[in-house]
Amino acid sequence: MAATKDVRITVMLKDGVLDPQGEAVRHALGAMGFDGVEGVRQGKVIELRVAEDTSEAAVRDMCERLLANTVIESYRIEM
Incomplete structure (x- = not known):
């Protein structure tokens, strides 16, 4: 079996982009x-x-x- 590594990518909406799901959570x-x-x-x-x-x-x-939809999202990579 070939050696592998785990990668974690966090994708978030960019600042200034409306986040209706986040707003629904805040309200709840x-x-x-x-x-x-x-x-x-x-x-x-x-x-x-x-x-x-x-x-x-x-x-x-x-x-x-x-x-990631880089028009509205940013991402962070953890190798």
């Missing part, structure tokens, strides 16, 4: 009595298991081409 938390939550941004985490020799540049290319 307030309705449940959790005061003081001023804002919520909701994103996604993508975990990949890739070949050990996969470069960060290759993972970045995956993000740019498929995993």
